[in-house]
Amino acid sequence: MDEPSTMDDGSGQHGNRHPVHRPVLLREVLMVLELREGLVVVDGTVGAGGHARAIVPHIGPGGVLVGLDRDSEILVPARAALAEVEAAGAGVRVSLHHLAHSQMHESLAAIGQSRCDRVLLDLGVSSMQLDRAERGFSFMADGPLDMRMDSSAPESAADWLASVGEQELADTIFQLGEERYSRRIARAITAERRRRPIVRTGQLADLVTAALPGAARHGRIHPATRTVQAIRMKVNDELGELERGLQAAVACLRPGGRLAVISFHSLEDRIVKHFLRAHCEVVTKKPITGSPDELRDNPRARSAKLRCGIVREEVA
Template sequence: MSEPTRPRATGDALHVPVLLEECIELLEPALSGSCPVLIDGTLGMGGHTSAFLERFENLTVIGIDRDPAAIALASERLAGFGERFRAVQGTYDQIDSVAKKFGHGGGEPGTVDAVLMDLGVSSLQLDEQERGFSYSHDAPLDMRMDTGGGQTAADILAGADAKELTRILSHYGEERFASRIARRIVSEREHQPITRTKQLADLVKDSIPAATRRTGGNPAKRTFQALRIAVNDELSVLERAVPRAVSAIRVGGRIAVESYQSLEDKIVKREFAAGATSTTPPGLPVELPGHEPYLRLLTRGAVKAHPEEAAMNPRSASVRLRAAERLRREGNRP
């Protein structure tokens, strides 16, 4: 594995936790025991984790992140908390095995008291220009959260045919001009490889109608989102992670998930709704034992950032926060 990229700066200047107080308020009732355990499934630079450790003096946080640079920075930042913080490099769909190793939620081995997940690309990855996540700076088209292996965005652009590129851009980026952009990529790469973020951003801009470019922000935003999701297999990982996270919390434990685009939010909403719905067949006069809901929704719909927070922290503008409480052990899905 390659050495992690060292960030050029540290501390809160690089990361303002989104909806921090709302997350704390939603998870606090599950963290009132003598030695509670929280899994931060998306550690990043440790902004949320640091705040929870400061607020709850007996809390232990297990932070998961696939990015070795994030693990290195967060571990350095949180070293003062000693054994109350532990970092695990991996994807958050491994959350159930992490809970089995470290958890003792409410005295129940193999479970934790709460789970927090702050999805999407982190501020660290956006700010480290050479990672290639941002269309605002010229850099190699990498986009891997774990730079230790796997294909890059440039690899996808070089190898996928127009049909596959259209699928990626349409499904993961919800890009309505996906086929036009895909055809342009295939045409352009016949003359020169597409290996730089500026190349791709300019190509996207030239592929869509001029009238469309005047609204909605940078026209390359959806294309970059789609490639990042494809490179890191984010939606498949999330589809595995949410039910495993629910299974990992004790009865009375809580989970909170922050999503930043509709595909993520749909997965979280679907899993939470399934857990909050009785599986007793319709028409029966009583609810069958073992078919009761195993989750209680803690938010009415999704919580959004207040205009003041969105103005101060642009990343919060698209956030959707959902939370749920575990009601019983039975009924969880693997």
């Protein structure tokens, strides 16, 4: 399952909130990427710059780190984090762009590069996004029902919930949220919106909780976790973006270049697995998961799966 939208620890479990974003599977990512000096690396989901910061020292001098994120707000801390490592004198050029990973060719063209050597995608939302109630990803702190990763995108979660048909809503909650009570929840949402618009995260969370049978309200994760995840994935077209991002990555990578993807949802992992088999020599026969220590310390890592492939040499 994906990392759910909670305010506590990003795991969807009721527990302590962790204030610092910890890059998931960092050691494993560095291992499969096989970095060396002079490489051009695209971090297609740069977020707060956790992985990127760790990559930079391995590609200097002469390397280039291109970081992309759909969320312009998150590029502010990323810029600060990467300015520090740049200043530390690794001799690496860092270039950050407010773009989706499916647009990575534009970011490379903007810095005069046509191809790259490594691509990393760490999917989903970051804990920084979850922690900002006004972005509407969280239901533990009430906020506007937004959930757009790119705030300039036309449709928020509230807009989508106002117009989607009940059947499509139920199917989305079932498929993207893997929520067995999807029909009851869809019925409750469409009934509620006839009374008043659904515009707050707290309102949605209460509505979903009330729609569930008693026993389902007291599980390991918050009862609205799966529904909120499904709505977020739909509003941001996360599976469509993943398909387009993978295509863009193999188009931009030089033959012999490496593509590493961390996913959190079984549907994402399936897409990545099939894509790598079709387009790459697969490095990770089985997905890499977190070490026992990481799984204990970082709840977000519990559903993370890392896969990596090498882009095949072009046949003349």
